[in-house]
Amino acid sequence: MISNSKTSTIFTILCSLLVSVALTSVHAASLRTAKRATTCNGSSQLCDRLYSNVTFAGAHNSYAIVHSGTTLASNQNASITSQLNAGIRMLQSQAHKSSNSSVTGAGIDLCHTECSLFQGGTIEYWLSQVKSWVDANPTEVVTLLIVNSDTLPASQYAQAFQSTGLASKMYTPSSGVLTKQQWPTLGSMVDSGKTVVGFLTSGTDTSTVPYLLDEFSNIWETPYDQTSVPFNCSIDRIGSNVKSTSQNLMYLSNQFRDLSLFGGDQITTPDVANIGSTNSEATTLSSSDTCASEHGSYPNFILTDYSTVPDYDFPRAVAQMNGVSYTAPAQSSNSNGLSSGSSRTTSSFSSSIALSFIALSSALVYFIL
Numbered sequence: 415m416i417s418n419s420k421t422s423t424i425f426t427i428l429c430s431l432l433v434s435v436a437l438t439s440v441h442a443a444s445l446r447t448a449k450r451a452t453t454c455n456g457s458s459q460l461c462d463r464l465y466s467n468v469t470f471a472g473a474h475n476s477y478a479i480v481h482s483g484t485t486l487a488s489n490q491n492a493s494i495t496s497q498l499n500a501g502i503r504m505l506q507s508q509a510h511k512s513s514n515s516s517v518t519g520a521g522i523d524l525c526h527t528e529c530s531l532f533q534g535g536t537i538e539y540w541l542s543q544v545k546s547w548v549d550a551n552p553t554e555v556v557t558l559l560i561v562n563s564d565t566l567p568a569s570q571y572a573q574a575f576q577s578t579g580l581a582s583k584m585y586t587p588s589s590g591v592l593t594k595q596q597w598p599t600l601g602s603m604v605d606s607g608k609t610v611v612g613f614l615t616s617g618t619d620t621s622t623v624p625y626l627l628d629e630f631s632n633i634w635e636t637p638y639d640q641t642s643v644p645f646n647c648s649i650d651r652i653g654s655n656v657k658s659t660s661q662n663l664m665y666l667s668n669q670f671r672d673l674s675l676f677g678g679d680q681i682t683t684p685d686v687a688n689i690g691s692t693n694s695e696a697t698t699l700s701s702s703d704t705c706a707s708e709h710g711s712y713p714n715f716i717l718t719d720y721s722t723v724p725d726y727d728f729p730r731a732v733a734q735m736n737g738v739s740y741t742a743p744a745q746s747s748n749s750n751g752l753s754s755g756s757s758r759t760t761s762s763f764s765s766s767i768a769l770s771f772i773a774l775s776s777a778l779v780y781f782i783l
């Protein structure tokens with residue numbers, strides 16, 4: 415038999431349990447609301463900005479990394495991790511069908527023009543470095559732009575995005591073609607955990623691989639292989655489906671300066687001797703100001719060679735365009751990350767070897783983009 419007083423004690427205990435359960439869930443709900451991103455790419459000011467209203471610093475041929483000195487076919491001398499640590503947020507690469515018959519994985523290598531000229535490792539090697547970095551930096555939005563040199567199908571790329579785990583981080587819009595107004599804010603991308611945006615120059619099929627978007631339906635480009643500064647900002651490559659509406663699209667400004675090897679514009683190489691002035695804050699800002707005056711807004715993406723040279727001027731200039739402050743990586747990670755971790759630039763030619771190679775094969779015309 416339970417007495418009345420015992421019943422009321424049990425009732426009181428049950429009531430307080432219910433109240434505390436209710437309070438806990440209210441508390442949990444408020445925590446969930448508060449979880450909304452407050453920092454985006456290191457700045458609270460960027461969370462409310464649309465992805466399409468931000469300028470992203472980019473690395474041209476981000477995988478074409480040389481350990482020391484420079485070569486005719488290398489474009490960077492900081493590791494992928496160091497590029498990202500320095501504020502590079504678009505990694506561009508050139509993908510080729512692998513000629514390695516024993517290769518495992520998707521069978522795609524990152525090479526410059528020809529895999530015999532510069533072998534930058536497998537696409538999985540590149541994607542897994544990006545995956546590690548975005549996992550460690552969940553409030554940063556990173557864009558991958560892949561030049562599909564051999565027009566491989568999107569499904570082949572998807573194999574590598576799946577096996578490296580990066581597929582789970584990919585921003586997936588409901589449509590494969592987005593106007594500037596249709597892009598989400600950086601904050602909402604961070605909240606959803608989908609912080610990587612992927613573009614292919616051709617071969618997309620958004621019905622089967624919805625996160626690999628067609629570049630030229632979403633982004634137009636200025637001319638590449640320019641040999642003087644400030645850079646020309648006219649519309650060069652754009653999808654025929656969106657040609658009449660260029661002002662509604664994001665755009666990419668190619669700001670890597672080339673040197674013509676034999677007088678023509680067929681064989682070019684990065685103009686390394688002038689890299690200091692090409693990547694300076696002054697040149698980056700003046701080229702981008704020209705772009706803004708011609709097209710109404712700053713470029714969305716800017717590609718450079720040796721993007722962290724000199725002294726992080728380029729990412730610093732990009733931060734100015736976004737109206738945010740720039741913090742250079744700490745001295746310890748300033749070593750360009752080439753001493754730690756194995757770089758897979760397996761066959762980077764020395765300048766002289768590459769020069770003789772090019773001279774010997776002068777019958778062939780290489781476009782070193």
Ligand SMILES: *[C@@H]1O[C@H](CO)[C@@H](O)[C@H](O)[C@H]1NC(C)=O
Binds near residue numbers: 483686
């Ligand atoms: C990267 O290349 C630039 C241009 O040649 C050079 O000034 C810089 O010292 C290089 N950095 C490293 C770590 O090799």
Ligand SMILES: *[C@@H]1O[C@H](CO)[C@@H](O)[C@H](O)[C@H]1NC(C)=O
Binds near residue numbers: 733741
């Ligand atoms: C992101 O942060 C990095 C590092 O501070 C900076 O270099 C870069 O310009 C920022 N990107 C954007 C889009 O603001």
Ligand SMILES: *[C@@H]1O[C@H](CO)[C@@H](O)[C@H](O)[C@H]1NC(C)=O
Binds near residue numbers: 515516517
């Ligand atoms: C070919 O692929 C195999 C397996 O991934 C790898 O061990 C080997 O180093 C590759 N060879 C070249 C020349 O890249």
Ligand SMILES: *[C@@H]1O[C@H](CO)[C@@H](O)[C@H](O)[C@H]1NC(C)=O
Binds near residue numbers: 646647648
């Ligand atoms: C940029 O290049 C385009 C196409 O070649 C040309 O028509 C235009 O005059 C150039 N603009 C400047 C400012 O040189």
Ligand SMILES: *[C@@H]1O[C@H](CO)[C@@H](O)[C@H](O)[C@H]1NC(C)=O
Binds near residue numbers: 466
């Ligand atoms: C973002 O919007 C501001 C204000 O309209 C504009 O000045 C800036 O150029 C825009 N940036 C981009 C990359 O669209």
